[in-house]
Amino acid sequence: MSQARVLVVAEDRVSTRGRVYTTEGVRRVNRVTYELLNRGRDLAGKLGAGVDVVLLGVALDDYTELIQRGADRVLVLSGPAGAVGPTPGQRARLLEQLIREEEPVVVIAAATTTGRTVMPLVAARLKTGLTADCTSLDIDPGDQALLQTRPAIGGNIMATIKTRTRPQMATVRPRSAPPAERDPARQGQVVERQYGEDLLVTPERLVEFIRDVTQEVDLEEADIVVAGGKGLGDRSGFVLVEKLAGVLGAAVGASRDAVELGWAGYPHQVGLSGKTVAPRLYLAVGISGKIQHLAGMQTARTIVAINNDPGAQIFQVADMGIVGDALELVPALIEKIAALKAAKG
């Protein structure tokens, strides 16, 4: 029998530059793909398997980096001709077809809007198990099964899940692993596959992608998230958070309260009914820290909270707690950072 395969589904969305597959766009994958390759190599090493990365209906200009960061084979599946881009439905058809042909033991994709749509469609059609939003993946040394660990019940419980069908499929939370290192000596293969147009005929059609200028820095991909809550008092208080995010090159997050008060749009909402983020720094300003909110940010590497109430629950998950008036501290912090950046040139 040929060597077992671990299949990594590339995420070909470049968050800060728009979509890659528009003709004028930059054709590359985004960082989470390299995080997945890191996971893929680890799992493949434990299984004695090879790592394939698949591009679902999107061609890149160059595949060297995917190989240098861990792919043994880059599988490029042709997409719909002349379309704005493949829909999740079309990507699902391509992925399903490939899995039937290659029979990988493990399939991982990013837990993004694309991955979280494509993977359930494929898993349902293949009648196999799928685990959502994993923060840790491992191989059981006993039965070689994929151990899929994910937060449950708002992150208050971690569950490790096993799949008894094959392939074992999982979506993986962005930023939950570092990207694979680049090794210029690594060798790999690029395999292009053309499928019949009939495979890509789906009822739904993508008409256009509209960039959201308020999401200048993508929340789920950002190194730093600066988030504001009700404690900022009003919309003008929230503007301070946006300014701070601006000088830090950070994404803007918001508590549910801040969104409901109309200070920020829903795409900025962090928490159970919004987005889940795991940045290197989460700076919470004027956020009390209801479980609803904590569920969306408690896996951040470092959490700093600024709040005038020392009893605020947010401090329970904070590495650094600054008790004071946000409206006074944030402008001072902006000034300090601007000065540091200016000094750095």
Add this chain to the structure above:
Amino acid sequence: MRIIVLVKQVPATDNVKMDEKTGTMIRAGGDNVVNPTDENAVTEAVRLKKETGAEVVAVSMGPEAAQQALREAYAMGVDRCLLLSGRAFAGSDTIATARALAAAVQKAGPADLVLAGERATDGETGQTGPMVGALLGLPVVTYVQKLVLTGDSLELERIVEGGFERVVCPLPALVTVVKGINQPPIPPLHLKLRAKKLTIPVWGADDLDLPAAELGLGGSPTRVARIFSPKLSRATVWYRENGGREGLSALADWLTGEGLL
């Protein structure tokens, strides 16, 4: 036209507190609510009902107590409700749940449009909706924040990373919605009262055209192998700002040290 909305009952999280010492959740009481984005799905269905005269059916799977979630959906303007309940369904993972729901949609349908919340706040997988669509052979559009029905076609706007996608999709289809799509209204009193007295049909595994082996724990390809509590609380370094700006300086130093500036 018929719209079927998938509804899940979830534990309320609004008044949940965290245990300061263990960093685990203290769930006061046992309050259950309709999953928030499912409320948005119901609201959208009822809006389309007013536009088109469509019949709206709410389907849920869960324990007998999940009837309460369906009563709340009814009070929001749903025409009829259906609960899948019974031991055969217990322990279902997302695909086993989707199988049961898809079979129920088929039997209660056919549906021109299936609506669901983007994800439930308890499991947070967001998988069941798309899986139901795949099993029914319907096109699936997820993360929808705007839905316009023109004739038998949907114009949709989905929230994706960094922006929005405009998608056109003919009916029948399955659409999952996010919170931003609408503001669920407070149900009128007369419907709330009527909902209380409503008899909700409960279907068991025998009512569905599915082999028992495909349902419940036995029909679930995934299984929880281990559960553990992560420690949420961290060792907080405290700064009390009284004009000295020590906290801000410490933060700025940390940012510099991490190379984040």
